[in-house]
Amino acid sequence: MKxxxxxxxxxxxxxxxxxxxxxxxxxxxxxxxxxxxxxxxxKVVAVGDGRLLADGTIIPLKVKIGDRVIYSKMxxxxxxxxxxxxxxxxxxxxxxxxxxxx
Numbered sequence: 001m002k003x004x005x006x007x008x009x010x011x012x013x014x015x016x017x018x019x020x021x022x023x024x025x026x027x028x029x030x031x032x033x034x035x036x037x038x039x040x041x042x043k044v045v046a047v048g049d050g051r052l053l054a055d056g057t058i059i060p061l062k063v064k065i066g067d068r069v070i071y072s073k074m075x076x077x078x079x080x081x082x083x084x085x086x087x088x089x090x091x092x093x094x095x096x097x098x099x100x101x102x
Contacts, residue, residue: 006048008090009088010088011088015043038072039070040071041071047063047065063097076088
């Protein structure tokens with residue numbers, strides 16, 4: 001399936017295993033059985049062109065395809081594509097981009 005989000009929207013595949021570990025040892029783990037969780041982890045698979053301002057200017061997005069992100073759990077619209085759980089959300093709902101250590 002070819003997916004192209006509009007403007008400031010991004011498509012994220014929801015990770016089954018809610019855990020990230022960087023090369024330097026920083027670990028972010030989520031216990032998904034706790035109902036108080038407010039964040040999720042996923043991989044960005046598609047991005048829009050950018051945020052549209054009132055004057056017609058488009059500001060490019062910070063996130064890019066391939067980024068692993070932590071985002072607000074109850075945001076966006078979720079669906080299944082037959083293989084993956086995908087959520088479409090605004091870039092403003094991304095809390096952090098998990099990058100490789102430099």
